[in-house]
Amino acid sequence: MAASKLANVLFVVNPISGDIEKGSVNETIQEFCLQNRINFAFFETTGENDLANLKAILKQESYQAVFSVGGDGTSHLVGSALIHSSTPMGIIPMGSGNGLSKDLGIPQELDDALGILLQNQVKAIDTLSVNNEICVHLTDLGFNALVVKKFSEGEKRGATSYAFVAMQEYLSYEPKLFTIETDNGNFKGRAFMVTITNANAFGSNATINPSGIIDDGKFEICIIEPFPKTSGLQILYRLYNDSIEASDYSRLISCRQAEIYNTEQDVSQVDGEPMDLGEKITIKLLPKSLHLLIPKQMQASEDEY
Numbered sequence: 001m002a003a004s005k006l007a008n009v010l011f012v013v014n015p016i017s018g019d020i021e022k023g024s025v026n027e028t029i030q031e032f033c034l035q036n037r038i039n040f041a042f043f044e045t046t047g048e049n050d051l052a053n054l055k056a057i058l059k060q061e062s063y064q065a066v067f068s069v070g071g072d073g074t075s076h077l078v079g080s081a082l083i084h085s086s087t088p089m090g091i092i093p094m095g096s097g098n099g100l101s102k103d104l105g106i107p108q109e110l111d112d113a114l115g116i117l118l119q120n121q122v123k124a125i126d127t128l129s130v131n132n133e134i135c136v137h138l139t140d141l142g143f144n145a146l147v148v149k150k151f152s153e154g155e156k157r158g159a160t161s162y163a164f165v166a167m168q169e170y171l172s173y174e175p176k177l178f179t180i181e182t183d184n185g186n187f188k189g190r191a192f193m194v195t196i197t198n199a200n201a202f203g204s205n206a207t208i209n210p211s212g213i214i215d216d217g218k219f220e221i222c223i224i225e226p227f228p229k230t231s232g233l234q235i236l237y238r239l240y241n242d243s244i245e246a247s248d249y250s251r252l253i254s255c256r257q258a259e260i261y262n263t264e265q266d267v268s269q270v271d272g273e274p275m276d277l278g279e280k281i282t283i284k285l286l287p288k289s290l291h292l293l294i295p296k297q298m299q300a301s302e303d304e305y
């Protein structure tokens with residue numbers, strides 16, 4: 001059931017995300033809110049102590065929704081501040097990949113995304129605790145995490161730079177050893193990458209978990225086993241055609257909790273942010289722990305608003 005339009009909203013703006021200049025974005029948001037008589041405030045991230053500062057603001061002032069204006073890293077920040085609360089997160093996609101917003105069917109154009117403020121339709125999604133760090137979209141170990149790390153160390157943002165880094169790293173990457181123990185199956189062996197997610201696709205639209213459902217009380221561990229470099233194009237094709245599960249090199253475990261031993265301490269990332277998760281990684285599902293504003297055509301949670 002949709003409630004009346006939002007009346008008091010905070011926009012958390014990441015000025016550097018997606019290589020997009022935010023001055024005109026903020027103006028458009030401001031104009032939209034004034035036109036629709038929505039009270040609003042901005043919080044600009046600095047990259048330092050943002051979570052503590054955002055939590056302090058949310059303690060002082062209550063908002064009906066908090067919008068992430070940035071990429072997946074900014075959604076991770078806002079989601080971490082709102083987790084287990086009833087305040088919903090909205091997303092204005094302004095990052096390089098915007099994976100979570102795409103999985104939720106949120107319009108990628110600013111004017112269309114702002115329409116969500118008028119609909120006020122909420123869905124509760126499952127998130128993950130990864131060694132006590134909140135993951136709102138996707139964690140991975142191995143090749144993609146390495147690309148995320150190299151990308152974040154570079155000067156350039158945007159999808160093209162990301163693809164360029166991936167091509168640079170591909171030929172020299174060596175799969176590492178992982179031991180995975182879950183409540184629904186185990187794996188031990190080398191992997192090109194191990195992706196832990198509740199959702200479907202990377203921000204690049206490569207679909208690593210085609211049958212994942214974001215609020216079904218389970219998450220998936222998607223393993224790409226070592227493959228001959230000549231099979232790389234075929235795997236890429238499958239990732240972009242929702243058919244990775246049919247690959248001989250793909251393994252999938254659907255579970256509720258897991259322990260992963262990253263024996264060779266390969267690179268890891270959470271929601272697009274490089275993060276050292278250590279050798280033992282404990283993953284727990286946090287059922288319906290984050291409320292999200294979604295477009296009208298998607299089904300809202302029955303217990304919502």
Ligand SMILES: Nc1ncnc2c1ncn2[C@@H]1O[C@H](COP(=O)(O)OP(=O)(O)OP(=O)(O)O)[C@@H](O)[C@H]1O
Pocket residue numbers: 014015016017018019045046047048070071072073074075094095096097098099157158203271272273
């Ligand atoms: N003012 C700032 N200056 C420098 N870095 C910042 C600032 N604000 C946030 N950051 C950093 O930006 C990163 C998050 O960026 P975000 O993921 O939102 O955008 P993106 O990387 O372009 O997009 P995506 O994750 O969708 O690929 C975090 O590492 C955060 O610390």
